[in-house]
Amino acid sequence: MSASPVTVRAVLVTPLLLATAASANGAFETYGADARSRGLAHADVALPSIAAAHTNPGALGLADSELALAVSYTLDLPALEIALAAARAVDDPLAPARPPVVSALNLAATQPVDLVGEDRLFVGAAAYFPTSVLVRARAFDPARPFFAMYDSATEHYDVSVGAGLRLVEWLHLGAGLRLAAGQRGDVQLAVDPVRGRLVQQSMDTFQYPTSAPVAGIVVGPLGVDGVARVSVGAVWREPIAFDVALPATLVIEGADVDAVLDVLVLANYEPRSLTAGAALWAARGLLVDVEAQWAMWSAAPPPMLVTRVDLGGEGLEALGLDATLDAPAPGQDRVRSPGYLDTVVWRLGVEWRVLEPLALRAGYQYRPTPVPDQTSGTNIVDANAHVIALGAGVTMRLPHVFKQPISAEIGYQAQVLEERTATKTNPQDEIGHWAARGVVHALALGWTYRF
Amino acid sequence: MTLRAVALVAVIAAGCGAVGVAAPQVVGAREDTGCPAANDALAHTKAALELPGVRALRPHLERVLVEHGGLRVLIQGLAAMLTDVDQETFAHLRAGLNPEVGLGSLTPHLVEVLRYIDGSSAHVAGAHPEPLAAVHAMLDQCPAPATLSTTRRLLELEVRADPAGAWVLAAPGAGERSWLGAVLDAVRAVASDPVFVAALEDLELEDESEGDGTIRVGRDAFRLLSSILVANLAAPDFDPEAARALLDDALSLRITDPAARAKLDAALDVALLIAEPSADVFPQTQALMGCLNDADEDAAIGGMLYDWLTVDALPLEAFLDDAAETAGVDTATDLRLALVDMLGAVEARPALAGDVTIVLGELLDEEAAPALVSALLAVQGQGALHELLGLVDGVEQCRGLAP
Structure with missing residues (x-):
């Protein structure tokens, strides 16, 4: 048989993938930025902190x-379960997803910068690096049950940098950036199905920096040393996510087919938030911090893959199928806004300096869930959480090793989820009713050193 | 005070979380919203593919389409059609092939033809693979562009009635009906006449090739007559009057009933319009006859025609009735013209035309043909074709795009 080449062109297939993965706070916002913060149930907005x-x-x-x-090492151990009314095998694609164990290294530092006088300007940085993956972006099928706030939410790096100004002894302003990255690029492929050959194959992709601003204020401490001092603090954070846009184009020569695959992932979304609180230094080394955080979860995108397939082109036009095979068709879209509600988180942290070198800590946090009742089609799992925290810090002098005292810190949290049930209103719901419960154990071991 | 109360309620509500608030409703992956799932929409087709008769065809398909590169050729052919053929043509093709709408009434008759070939007919004993072998030989040996051209010309050929009421060839678009339809009508009229059938059964013809005065009768005579006619038509010095005289001597003049003879004459008149040297289509006709003469030396196709004309049990009359009725409706006309357009798209690419006929020929070779016929018989009545052809309409209805 002869092998006559065919050269026809046009656009036939245009699949579009818009993927938004886990929309949940990172490790810093979920547990706290260091071992001390974890021990205080993350109640630290009005407190000095490395x-x-x-x-x-x-x-x-x-x-x-x-x-x-x-420097601290953290280990987050989820002990969460989702019990389905109609159980599924472990390897079933829609079996409930289990949040992974996450271990990470936390680094933080502050440094005075004597540009505008002594001890007026300070810079700082805080970073969180998971030990096994740098960034994970995971988006489940809309029907698959998963814990929205714990699944892959903390399995990504988190870096904050900032600068603070001590205007006067009792007034401090600061601003900073939460750093993230985006990924862009494209993949170009072309295939000749008759010859069975890839006639074009190229890729160009790059990561670019992104950031979200943070601004804060602390008023205080004001009061009498040894009697009582008070400080008030507030911090505003803009939303942040890890964006991945990687379109791939496939041209099928001879069949009037172009397939354009747009992959857009808004992973690890953290909402806009305002945290305000007050700290009280009382007698006998007692410190109490109370605060509330408003989080704008209502603006969160769906925590799942949003895909669109557009089939078009001269070939399909000739068959009268130009718009016929597009998906999702009207009314068939399985991804919609999750309908999250804004929340107010309440935190209480207590630190008692029992002895000069020894501090004991405890805290409580009530985290309402932004996730509404899952009644049909989706199974985003979360519940109101009660966070109970314990911690301690010991300051030691090791003159032969360190010139200055070094502190060892430990913090532990148990984030206990209230049992939550989902009663489906749609008898055809693929998953059916379920009940979720459990606790996440979050441990941090660290040390601090002041040069 | 009111503003404070609202703010307080909002804060408390936010502090209580989203428990008790229903999430937006989302359609489930497998939820039935009035349209069948893809698996259900293709259930009959998928089941048909698992039938033993169809599974037996797979090795042959792999040989022809994969090992011999037939799939590439078919893709090229499809690409050519997508380029040259418009949406309306494909819509007419789908409608025409739909067993429920288009050629639906012909399906049982086509099945009878397949049964006749593979020997499973309840009306004729034994297998008759020879006609299919003849078609294979034609695809294998005949110049593909010429074959395609002839097929296309015959499909688009039209006739009109002259002042005397006889059919004459008309220019495309200027005819009253298709030539094919006129032939079917005329054949139906004569084939239903028992006088004609009896004349066929009594047919006698001397086989001059034997040289010993052997007289062929009945089926053998009809086959011989077919061979002679085809050979004459293919000859460069073809004489239409001589050919007509041969037919008259062999058949017409032996029919004493005037009505039956008139029917036969009418059928021959319209059928032989394409054998007029003055006709535009004559060169294609002659080329086709030449090909047939070489490929079907034993006149197997003629033998099949004889069986269908003379075996009472074979539902020829019903076949022709349905065929004539089908040919007269718009769907059939649209299908005919759609096939003309599609053949034209391939015909415009001679090398591709050659390759396509080779692929089709391989699917009809002596190895694959029996399996192909068995597979076609196996899927008959399974609803697969109707399911496939109705898929696009079904999808459009589901999308609310259908008018």
Whole structure:
């Protein structure tokens, strides 16, 4: 047989993928930015902190006059379960997803910068690096049950940088950036199906920096030393996500087919938030911090893959199928806004300096869930959570090793989810009723050193 | 005070979370919203593919389409059609092939033809693979462009009635009906006449090739007559009057009943319009006859025609009735013209035309043909064709795009 070449062109297939993965806070916002913060149930907006670049840039104005460094290792152990009324095999594609165990290294530092006078300007940084993956972006089928706030939410790096200004002894302002990255590029493929040959194959992709601004203020501490001092703090954070846009184009020569595959992932979305709180230093080394955080979850995108397939081109036009095979068709879209509600999180942290070198910590946090009742089609799992925290810090002198005292910190949280049930209103719902419960154990071990 | 109350309620509500608030409703992956799922919409087709008769065809399909590269050729052919053929043509093709709408009434008759070939007919004993072998030989040996051209010309050929009421060839678009339809009507009229059938059964013809005065009778005579006619038509010095005289001597003049003779004459008149040297289509006709003469030396196709004309049990009359009725409706006309357009698209590419006929020929070779016929018989009545052809309409209805 002869093998006459065919050269026909046009656009036939245009699949579009818009993927938005886990929309949940990162590790810093979920647990706290360091071991001390974890032990206080993340109630630290009005407190000085080596991790102030994240907790509140305004608190950088309260930083030490020397370089301060904090390093910690964290381990997050989810013990969560989703019990389906109609059980599925473990390897079933729609079996409930299990959040992974995440371990990470936390780094934080503050440093005075004597540009505008001594101890007026401070800079700081806080970073979180999972030990097994740098970034995970995961988007499940809309029907698959998964824990929205714990699945892959904390399995990505988190970096904050900031600067704080001590205007006067009791007024501190700060601003910073939460750093992230985006991924862009494209893939170009062309195939000749008659010859069975790829006639074009190229790729160009790059990561680019993104950021979200953070601004904070701390007023205080005001009061009488040894009696009572109060500080008030507030921090505003803009939303942030990890964007991936990687379109791939496939041209099928001879059949009037072009397939354009647009992959857009808005992974690891964290909402706009405002946190405000107050701290009280009382007698006998007692510190109490209370705060509330409003999180604008209502603006969150769907935490799943949004895909569109557009089939068109001269070939399909000739067959009268130009718009016929597009998906999803009207009314058939399985991805919609999740309908999250804004939430207000309440936090209480207590630190008691029992002895000068020893501090004990405890905290409580009530985290309402932004996820509404799952009644049909989706199974985004989350529940109101009660966070119980414990922690301690010991300051030691090791003169033969360190010139300055070094502190060892430990923090533990149990994030206990209220049992939540889903009663489906649609008898054809693929998953059916379910009940979710469990606890996430979050542990941090670290040390701080002030040079 | 009111503003404070609203703010307080909002804060409390936000503090309580989203428990008790229903999430937006989302359609389930497998939820029935009035349209069948793809698996259900193709259930009959998928089931048909698993039938033993169809599975037996797979090795042959792999040989022809994969090992011999037939799939590439078919893709090229499809690409050519997508380029040259418009949406309306494909719509007419789908409608015409739909067993429920288009050629539906002919399906049982086509099945009878297949049964006749593979020997499973309840009306005629034994298998008769020879006609299919003849078609294979034609695809294999005949110049593809010429074959396609002839097929296309015959499909688009039209006739009109002259002042005397006889059919004459008309220019495309200027005819009253298709030539094919006129032939079917005329054949139906004569084939239903028992006088004609009896004349066929009594047919006698001397086989001059034997040289010993052997007289062929009945089926053998009809086959011989077919061979002679085809050979005459293919000859460069073809004489239409001589050919007509041969037919008259062999058949017409032996029919004493005037009505039956008139029917036969009418059928021959319209059928032989394409054998007039003055006709535009004559060169294609002659080329086709030459090909047939070489490929079907034993006149197997003629033998099949004889069987269908003379075996009472074979539902020829019903076949012709349905065929004539089908040919008269718009769907059939649209199908005919759609096939003309599609053949034209392939015919315009001679090399591709050659390759396509080779592929089709391989699917009808002596290895694959029996399996192909068995597979076609196996899927008959399974609803697969109707399901496939109705898929696009079904999808459009589901999308609300159908008018």
